[in-house]
Amino acid sequence: MVAITLPDGSVRSYPGPVTGLDVAKDIGPGLAKAALAIRVNGEMKDLTTTLTTDTQLAIVTAKDGADALELLRHDAAHVMAEAVKELYPETQVTIGPSIENGFYYDFARPTPFTPDDLEKIEARMQEIVARDEQIVREEWDRDDAVKFFLDQGEKYKAEIISSIPAGQTISLYRQGAFIDLCRGPHLPSTAKLGKAFKLMKLAGAYWRGDSKNEMLQRIYGTAWFDKKDLDGYLTMLEEAEKRDHRRLGREMDLFHQQEEAVGSVFWHQKGWQLYRTVESYMRRRLDAENYQEVKTPQLVDFSLWEASGHADKFSESMFTIKTQDERHLAVKPMNCPCHVQIFRQGIKSYRDLPLRMAEFGSCHRYEPSGALHGIMRVRAFTQDDAHIFCTEDQITSETIAFCHLLTTVYKDFGFEDVRVKFSDRPAKRAGSDETWDKAESALLEAAKAAGLETTLNPGEGAFYGPKLEFVLRDAIGRDWQCGTLQVDFVLPERLDANYTAEDGSKKRPVMLHRAVLGSFERFLGILIENYAGRFPLWLAPAQVTVATIVSDANSYAEEVVSALKAAGIRAEADLRNEKINYKVREHSLAKVPVMLVVGKREAEERTVAIRRLGSQSQEIVALDQAVATLVREATPPA
RNA sequence: GCUGCCGUAGCUCAGUCGGUAGAGCAUACCCUUGGUAAGGGUAAGGUCGAUGGUUCGAUUCCAUUCGGCAGCACCA
Numbered sequence: 001m002v003a004i005t006l007p008d009g010s011v012r013s014y015p016g017p018v019t020g021l022d023v024a025k026d027i028g029p030g031l032a033k034a035a036l037a038i039r040v041n042g043e044m045k046d047l048t049t050t051l052t053t054d055t056q057l058a059i060v061t062a063k064d065g066a067d068a069l070e071l072l073r074h075d076a077a078h079v080m081a082e083a084v085k086e087l088y089p090e091t092q093v094t095i096g097p098s099i100e101n102g103f104y105y106d107f108a109r110p111t112p113f114t115p116d117d118l119e120k121i122e123a124r125m126q127e128i129v130a131r132d133e134q135i136v137r138e139e140w141d142r143d144d145a146v147k148f149f150l151d152q153g154e155k156y157k158a159e160i161i162s163s164i165p166a167g168q169t170i171s172l173y174r175q176g177a178f179i180d181l182c183r184g185p186h187l188p189s190t191a192k193l194g195k196a197f198k199l200m201k202l203a204g205a206y207w208r209g210d211s212k213n214e215m216l217q218r219i220y221g222t223a224w225f226d227k228k229d230l231d232g233y234l235t236m237l238e239e240a241e242k243r244d245h246r247r248l249g250r251e252m253d254l255f256h257q258q259e260e261a262v263g264s265v266f267w268h269q270k271g272w273q274l275y276r277t278v279e280s281y282m283r284r285r286l287d288a289e290n291y292q293e294v295k296t297p298q299l300v301d302f303s304l305w306e307a308s309g310h311a312d313k314f315s316e317s318m319f320t321i322k323t324q325d326e327r328h329l330a331v332k333p334m335n336c337p338c339h340v341q342i343f344r345q346g347i348k349s350y351r352d353l354p355l356r357m358a359e360f361g362s363c364h365r366y367e368p369s370g371a372l373h374g375i376m377r378v379r380a381f382t383q384d385d386a387h388i389f390c391t392e393d394q395i396t397s398e399t400i401a402f403c404h405l406l407t408t409v410y411k412d413f414g415f416e417d418v419r420v421k422f423s424d425r426p427a428k429r430a431g432s433d434e435t436w437d438k439a440e441s442a443l444l445e446a447a448k449a450a451g452l453e454t455t456l457n458p459g460e461g462a463f464y465g466p467k468l469e470f471v472l473r474d475a476i477g478r479d480w481q482c483g484t485l486q487v488d489f490v491l492p493e494r495l496d497a498n499y500t501a502e503d504g505s506k507k508r509p510v511m512l513h514r515a516v517l518g519s520f521e522r523f524l525g526i527l528i529e530n531y532a533g534r535f536p537l538w539l540a541p542a543q544v545t546v547a548t549i550v551s552d553a554n555s556y557a558e559e560v561v562s563a564l565k566a567a568g569i570r571a572e573a574d575l576r577n578e579k580i581n582y583k584v585r586e587h588s589l590a591k592v593p594v595m596l597v598v599g600k601r602e603a604e605e606r607t608v609a610i611r612r613l614g615s616q617s618q619e620i621v622a623l624d625q626a627v628a629t630l631v632r633e634a635t636p637p638a
Numbered sequence: 639g640c641u642g643c644c645g646u647a648g649c650u651c652a653g654u655c656g657g658u659a660g661a662g663c664a665u666a667c668c669c670u671u672g673g674u675a676a677g678g679g680u681a682a683g684g685u686c687g688a689u690g691g692u693u694c695g696a697u698u699c700c701a702u703u704c705g706g707c708a709g710c711a712c713c714a
Binding site for chain 2: 104112113114115200201202203204205206209210211212215216217218220250251258259262308309310313314317333334336365367368369370371372373377462463464486513547548549550551552577578579580581582583584585586587588589595597599600601609611616617618
């Protein structure tokens with residue numbers, strides 16, 4: 001007897017072994033048709049898995065969200081590989097996982113795929129779906145599988161299988177003439193893939209993710225259970241494109257970039273206004289948290305970077321200068337060694353700790369050309385950087401305070417959803433294992449005390465210490481890593497920072513490296529995309545446009561602008577000889593949050609017609625009242 | 639940096655199977671004073687990314703190079 005317990009708690013008994021499909025059929029023909037896979041004691045398995053003992057069983061259908069989508073996308077990858085092998089038999093297959101929103105497959109092939117090939121492959125995939133090939137799991141001996149794939153000329157597959165311990169049984173999945181190494185599970189047949197998939201783009205990708213290896217050709221696709229979801233996803237991509245900060249930067253006259261200064265930003269008046277608004281906000285917040293702001297040199301002798309250890313790891317990505325008098329300088333790529341120099345001036349006491357040293361530090365890094373992306377990834381940027389010199393005992397309280405600062409800052413910029421990653425020691429690092437043990441446990445403990453839930457990001461710490469990384473989610477569901485907090489026992493040692501303890505002895509401070517926004521350039525790019533350029537009033541570079549209907553209202557309009565400016569509002573007049581429709585359209589497209597329209601009536605009655613961006617309606621109010629309302633709304637968060 | 643794609647007016651794009659280019663929007667000027675997302679007219683605007691080669695002739699073909707885009711790798 002085999003007793004199967006279903007999610008609703010009901011139990012079905014069978015005289016002997018049954019498959020998931022049998023159970024589904026037993027429950028009902030509709031379910032049998034919809035069934036894609038099963039979950040056995042929590043683990044996803046093929047629908048045709050034979051159950052020989054009593055189990056908890058759930059039948060997975062398209063309604064099962066993420067699990068079901070992952071199955072679907074994984075199958076899409078297999079179907080794509082099958083299509084590619086049919087069309088281009090000389091191609092070798094490698095790996096093809098499901099990913100967020102879709103899937104990819106990496107192929108090895110001497111001639112690159114073209115966009116035309118993509119269409120052909122997609123058409124062939126549709127055929128394979130129509131063929132409704134059964135997807136069958138087979139178990140093979142490892143060595144037989146290696147031999148099998150080598151015979152087929154699939155050296156990558158053979159290599160993957162070779163790295164599985166010898167003697168182990170491995171699973172292969174067969175669909176039609178196509179057979180692939182795969183852990184599974186899979187859908188029962190290719191027809192289940194349906195039609196809601198689309199090949200998206202071609203790209204290069206290194207074999208096993210290592211840039212020393214040869215480059216394979218990756219084809220990305222997206223797959224969904226129905227057309228509506230696919231269309232929804234494609235619409236989201238269009239929306240993301242409309243919000244692209246590079247596009248809005250141009251359209252809204254915020255900034256530009258050009259060849260003569262690759263990786264740098266030319267901030268126009270409006271963009272710089274936005275930048276300054278964010279900067280002054282941050283400065284107020286830091287002042288309130290008792291940070292001291294400093295400014296350190298741009299050009300620093302290379303020896304300091306050797307002493308700090310940065311030269312070892314990052315000399316390739318530093319801008320360096322040989323001066324006329326033969327000195328070797330580096331344009332600073334970061335601020336920490338300079339902050340240690342300030343700390344080292346004079347004698348520091350335990351009474352000075354924690355010492356929170358902040359700088360809006362302008363840094364330059366020679367980023368690889370392929371990494372550059374608008375203002376999000378540049379070679380010249382400004383960090384909202386700070387280093388907290390403290391004792392080990394103070395790590396927890398400083399972490400708590402920082403986490404509070406960070407979450408409230410994010411909230412003020414409209415980001416409520418923040419996740420935290422904990423990155424531990426990387427392979428290439430400075431400092432002893434004991435030091436790392438200490439730093440990692442101190443940081444984890446502090447994070448816990450701050451009430452943070454962290455996920456582990458193994459081996460991704462900085463070379464001098466572990467870090468917390470703060471990831472925020474924007475208005476259209478994209479994640480951005482911005483803030484960071486790093487515990488560092490290494491740099492104070494290397495750069496000989498110390499303080500006098502209560503007992504008169506000399507001690508090393510701990511350094512906490514921390515940033516909330518990360519870099520201004522990147523954060524402003526994120527803000528632009530998050531708000532799609534429609535900033536809340538306090539952030540909007542141009543807050544109010546006063547537009548006239550007739551030229552008789554010109555002098556009144558100028559008076560209105562003066563009143564607004566006197567009250568600290570960023571306002572401009574539009575007195576052009578254009579119709580009001582035209583002006584409304586233009587300033588709406590420019591995403592100015594508030595338009596005050598004035599005609600003969602308003603001028604006579606000393607009122608304004610308030611028209612807010614995105615609203616069709618207007619409100620006529622007295623000028624004084626309008627100014628007061630706008631001042632209130634435009635006041636930045638504390 | 640690697641792979642692939644791309645580079646024509648301020649923007650979005652068309653075009654030249656090799657004979658130095660065109661549209662819409664934007665701009666300037668003129669007319670229009672119009673009540674909430676494009677009023678009308680006229681004009682100006684381009685060494686077709688750069689360099690070299692092939693050719694009688696290159697924006698078009700080839701090579702190199704610079705830059706951009708997508709992904710990979712990188713991200714102190």
